[in-house]
Amino acid sequence: MFRDRREAGRALAELLTAYRDKPDVVVLGLARGGIPVAWEIAAALGAPLDAFVVRKLGAPGHEEFAMGALASGGRVVINDDVVRALRVSPQRLSEIAEREGRELQRREVAYRDGRPPVDVTGKTVIVVDDGLATGASMFAAVQALREADPKEIVVAVPAASESSCRQFAGLVEDVVCASMPSPFRAVGESFWDFSQVSDSEVRELLATPTLRPAVGTRLRGKTPAEVIGAAAIDAPDGIPPTEVLEELIGDAKVVLIGEASHGTHEFYAARAAITKWLIREKGFCAVAAEADWPDAYRVNRYVRGAGHDESSDQALSGFERFPAWMWRNVVVRDFVDWLRRHNVECANRNERMTGFYGLDLYSLHRSMGEVIAYLDKIDPRAAARARERYSCFDHVSSADDGQAYGFKAAFGAGASCERQAIEQLVEMQRNAVEVARRDGLLHEDEAFYARQNAQTVRDAEVYYRAMFGGRVASWNLRDTHMVHTLTALLDHLGRDGAPAPKIVVWAHNSHVGDARATEVGNDGQLTLGQLVRERYGNDCRLIGFSTYAGSVTAASEWGGIAERKAVRPALNGSIEELLHEVGRESFFVSPLITDAAAEPLSVVRLGRAIGVIYLPATERQSHYYHVRPADQYDAMIHIDRTRALEPLEPTSVWHAGETPETYPSGL
Numbered sequence: 001m002f003r004d005r006r007e008a009g010r011a012l013a014e015l016l017t018a019y020r021d022k023p024d025v026v027v028l029g030l031a032r033g034g035i036p037v038a039w040e041i042a043a044a045l046g047a048p049l050d051a052f053v054v055r056k057l058g059a060p061g062h063e064e065f066a067m068g069a070l071a072s073g074g075r076v077v078i079n080d081d082v083v084r085a086l087r088v089s090p091q092r093l094s095e096i097a098e099r100e101g102r103e104l105q106r107r108e109v110a111y112r113d114g115r116p117p118v119d120v121t122g123k124t125v126i127v128v129d130d131g132l133a134t135g136a137s138m139f140a141a142v143q144a145l146r147e148a149d150p151k152e153i154v155v156a157v158p159a160a161s162e163s164s165c166r167q168f169a170g171l172v173e174d175v176v177c178a179s180m181p182s183p184f185r186a187v188g189e190s191f192w193d194f195s196q197v198s199d200s201e202v203r204e205l206l207a208t209p210t211l212r213p214a215v216g217t218r219l220r221g222k223t224p225a226e227v228i229g230a231a232a233i234d235a236p237d238g239i240p241p242t243e244v245l246e247e248l249i250g251d252a253k254v255v256l257i258g259e260a261s262h263g264t265h266e267f268y269a270a271r272a273a274i275t276k277w278l279i280r281e282k283g284f285c286a287v288a289a290e291a292d293w294p295d296a297y298r299v300n301r302y303v304r305g306a307g308h309d310e311s312s313d314q315a316l317s318g319f320e321r322f323p324a325w326m327w328r329n330v331v332v333r334d335f336v337d338w339l340r341r342h343n344v345e346c347a348n349r350n351e352r353m354t355g356f357y358g359l360d361l362y363s364l365h366r367s368m369g370e371v372i373a374y375l376d377k378i379d380p381r382a383a384a385r386a387r388e389r390y391s392c393f394d395h396v397s398s399a400d401d402g403q404a405y406g407f408k409a410a411f412g413a414g415a416s417c418e419r420q421a422i423e424q425l426v427e428m429q430r431n432a433v434e435v436a437r438r439d440g441l442l443h444e445d446e447a448f449y450a451r452q453n454a455q456t457v458r459d460a461e462v463y464y465r466a467m468f469g470g471r472v473a474s475w476n477l478r479d480t481h482m483v484h485t486l487t488a489l490l491d492h493l494g495r496d497g498a499p500a501p502k503i504v505v506w507a508h509n510s511h512v513g514d515a516r517a518t519e520v521g522n523d524g525q526l527t528l529g530q531l532v533r534e535r536y537g538n539d540c541r542l543i544g545f546s547t548y549a550g551s552v553t554a555a556s557e558w559g560g561i562a563e564r565k566a567v568r569p570a571l572n573g574s575i576e577e578l579l580h581e582v583g584r585e586s587f588f589v590s591p592l593i594t595d596a597a598a599e600p601l602s603v604v605r606l607g608r609a610i611g612v613i614y615l616p617a618t619e620r621q622s623h624y625y626h627v628r629p630a631d632q633y634d635a636m637i638h639i640d641r642t643r644a645l646e647p648l649e650p651t652s653v654w655h656a657g658e659t660p661e662t663y664p665s666g667l
Contacts, residue, residue, distance in 0.1 A: 004193040005033065005130050008158035008178065009040025012128070015176050015626070016156060018573040018605040019124065020045045021223065024151065026118050027210075028052040030129040030137060031107055032197040035205050037158060038128035042210035045126075049210045050118035051111045051202060052127065052145075054137040055100035057093070059086050066133075067093075069140035070100050072108065072117070077140040111202050124572055125150045130194075131187030132160035132177075135167065142171055152572055159190035169621040174573055174606060176626070180522075224600035225581035231594035232587040238270030238545070238639045240588040242277060247593060248635055249282060254486070254540040256505040256529055258512035258633075261610035262323065263553030263562075266586075266642045267545045268331040274543075275504045276338065279354050283502055286355045286493060287339075288486055290507035291327055293456050294366045295319045296358030297449050303339040304353050312336040313648065321362060323612040325553055325562045325647035333648060352499070357489055359482040359505070359528075364405070364460040367453040368393065371424065374450035382427070389424045390457070392417035406464025416465070421458040428454045448492045452485065459484075476526045479511060483531040505532075509544045510609045517631035518607070529632075544633040546608070548580035550642035553654065554614035564644040564657040565614050574606035575629050579638040590635035601630035 002008040019025045022045075029038025031051040042049035057068040059082065067088065068078035076097060083093065108117075127141055138155060145153055152173035161184035165177040179190060188194040222230075233244055240248075249255060257274060259267035278284040289296055295318040301307030302315035309315040312333045319327040336356070343353040368390045375383035393405055405417070428451045459481040466474040486503065493501035505512070511528040515521040521530075529542045549569045553562050570576030578600070579589075591598035607627035615622045629636060647654065 001189075002158055002191050004191060005036035005158075005197070006040055008130065008191070009037035009128075010044070011178050012037065012156050012158055012176065013041045013044035015178060015604045016041060016045060016126065016154075016573075017603040018578065019047070019126065019154070022047075022124065024123050025126065026050065026120050026123045027126045027128060028118070028120070028141075028145075030054050030127065030141060031111060032199070032202050033131075034129035035202045036197060037130050038126075039205045039208065039210065041126065041128055041156065046211060047126070048118055049206065051108075051206060052141055053104050053107050053111070054141050055104045056137055057096050057100060060088060060092060060096070066136040068097075069136045070097055070104055071137075071140040071144035072104065077136065077143055079134075079136065107199070110199055111206055113203065113207070120145060120148045120150045122149065122151050124152050124154065126154045126156055128156050130158060131190065132157050132164040132168075133187050135160075135164045138168065139171075142168075154573070159187055160184070166621075170618065173571060173620055174624075223581075224578055224603070225583075227596055227600050228579065228589055229582045229584070231597035232582055232584060232589045233593070234584065235270075235586050235588040235637055237273075238266050238586050238637050239273045240637065242281070244588060244593065245274065245277060246281075248543075248590060249278070249541055252539050252541045253490075253500060253502045254505065254532055254536055255284070255503075256507065256512040256532060256540065256542045258507060258509035258542075258544045260509050260545045260547055260608060261552045261554065261567075261614070262326050262508060262612045263610070263614075263645045264545075264547065264550075264642045265331060265645045266547070266639045268329065268645055270545070270637060270639070271506060272331055272335040272338075275335070275506075276342075278502070278504055279339075279342065283499070284354065284504050285352050285501050286357060286489060286503045288357045288359050288489060288503050288505050289327070290360055290482070290511060291319070291358035292321065292360050292363040292366070293358040293449075293452055293485070294363050294370050295321075295327070296356055299336055300356045303336060303343055303356055305340070305343065305347065312340070316648070322559050323555065323562065324649075325645065326612065328648045329553075330646045330648065355493075357485075359485045359507070361456050361460045361463055361478060361481045363453075363456060364464065365393070367456040367460070370453045371428070371450055371457065374446060374453075382431075385427070386424055389420035390417075392420045403464060403467065405461075406467050418461055418465075421454075421461045425451075425454045425458045444495075448488075452488065455485075455488075456481075472520075472523050472525050476524075479526050479528045479531065482507075482511070482528045483535065486528075486532070487535070508609070508611065509607075510611075512542055513544055513627070513632040514542065517628040519626040541635070542633045544629070544636045546576050546579055546636060546638045547642040548576050548638075548640045551644040551657070552610055552614055552642070553644040553647065554610060555612055556615070558613065560613075561651055562647050562654050564654050565616070566658045567610070567614070567642070568616050568619060570608060571606055571620065571624060574608060574624065575601075575627065575636075576608055576638075578605065579636070580640055582638070584638075584640070586637070586639040588635060588637050591630050592634055598630050601636075602628060604628050607632075 025047040027038050027042035027047045027049050029035040031053045053072050055070045056066045059065045059067045067082040070076050154174040155168045155172050156176040158178045160177045162180045165175055169175045257271045298318045299315045302309045316328050346353045372383055372386050463477045466477050514530045515525050515527040532540050550567050552567050589597050604626050606624045608623050
């Protein structure tokens with residue numbers, strides 16, 4: 001709870017520091033309750049403050065229940081469903097609107113004391129209220145402000161329901177909700193002191209300056225971009241100097257390297273180059289990717305000189321599930337070729353080779369097939385038991401359709417195969433000691449591979465059922481599976497007195513970053529990066545990537561074809577925009593290397609995440625969330641303009657690319 005509106009404003013200001021000292025920012029408080037909150041924000045940001053008057057159209061006899069709102073400029077917003085349900089006549093509605101219109105005009109005259117309203121045309125407008133209940137007043141304000149043609153609108157409130165915050169995320173460029181109580185009953189429940197704000201208090205606050213005094217022609221101190229620029233280290237093509245990597249990595253045994261999209265060439269290429277250095281110079285012996293276990297293990301066999309594939313292209317052909325381009329692309333193919341050559345050299349010198357492994361769990365049916373195929377070779381009776389157990393899945397889903405199984409099992413339309421998946425995993429774990437006694441490291445590797453497939457079946461079964469029970473639960477199951485697989489891999493590679501293994505992890509920023517430094521962490525969401533930090537502490541490093549604009553390989557819907565799409569310039573108030581303002585093509589920045597970088601990177605900003613789908617039309621709600629980069633990563637690599645990753649089988653649609661547009665006008 002907040003002590004009062006002023007304290008709530010100071011808390012909100014901490015979440016809006018990305019807009020500090022920007023000349024085109026205006027703060028508008030919804031009168032009257034939003035003004036004390038807005039004054040604290042405007043003072044902290046060094047921005048002009050004005051009142052925006054909105055009058056609620058209260059239902060007859062229940063004036064606190066809004067059936068619409070009236071905003072400055074004469075904009076009227078009506079909730080037709082409420083009006084019909086309460087059977088309010090057009091004449092009665094007109095009378096209420098006329099009465100509230102007179103009060104609105106009185107307040108506008110009284111509050112400004114003759115001053116004209118602040119011009120918001122072409123400006124970033126931060127609209128502030130003391131909370132969102134129905135959202136009717138804020139909705140009216142947003143609708144009215146749109147007619148004034150601002151550059152963008154940011155809604156900021158101390159307290160709101162989660163549904164209201166989500167709703168406005170689709171209407172404006174940014175939404176900042178300091179708290180989302182659940183259950184949400186009333187705005188006043190978030191304040192110790194929620195006494196009514198008087199007209200005189202509003203006039204006094206509006207007359208109190210919020211702009212900071214200037215020194216010469218600029219504001220005091222360096223801008224955040226200037227601070228980062230002084231701390232930044234040039235990283236051509238996204239590859240930092242080796243001495244910087246040496247200082248960052250130190251003796252870490254797990255290094256997670258991210259990507260801000262699943263389809264950007266520079267992210268993949270820089271990550272591959274850094275990984276080669278880690279393998280050659282720091283003794284890393286495995287790459288663990290956000291990829292399915294059986295598909296990645298086929299690549300592992302190839303790079304270690306085993307299996308039947310004769311080329312990297314063949315070895316990567318197991319990646320058939322959408323989105324195949326994540327791994328079937330020219331950068332990964334070239335890296336796989338390099339890794340095989342490296343391992344040949346290692347074998348000639350009798351040195352440890354480097355493997356390639358998957359961490360993900362989508363391979364429900366393929367992993368079942370791999371378990372049975374392994375048991376067929378070593379114990380036909382055990383294979384028969386596995387077939388009997390796994391046949392449960394055949395009754396509720398077609399081959400490799402885990403979602404169909406999960407839907408039927410979750411809603412009682414089909415049997416749950418949880419018991420059978422657990423029984424098979426337990427049997428394979430019980431037999432692990434006997435298998436370990438057999439001669440040959442290769443056989444032990446294959447036994448480990450089979451056990452992990454059984455573990456994947458068990459975890460995938462739980463995951464697919466959880467998909468229909470909540471986004472956070474299924475996400476957490478997936479990332480927990482990844483960290484368990486990573487731990488099992490470290491244990492396996494360090495067996496029998498082998499040198500302590502070191503592993504590079506390739507995954508999206510949203511997995512690599514620490515969830516505790518993002519807004520999704522408030523929802524209880526975990527990430528691989530957070531779990532690895534908690535488990536390995538200073539023995540791990542998290543590296544994130546970012547870009548401002550360019551192109552990306554992505555689909556328009558799940559299961560869609562790969563397209564080459566234009567990436568819009570990053571939103572105002574985002575970490576990508578801040579790093580763009582540094583004015584360099586590509587650079588590395590880390591608070592661990594340069595202490596001064598910590599302050600600007602500790603500010604809460606928007607962060608962009610493009611997965612396998614990119615939807616520019618709904619970019620704010622589809623691809624941005626609030627992050628605190630200094631705590632999310634140990635280091636960031638920014639490449640200002642990037643290009644689309646090239647699939648191994650590009651279609652004519654990919655070659656054609658997206659029709660260029662001049663953002664945001666489209667002219």
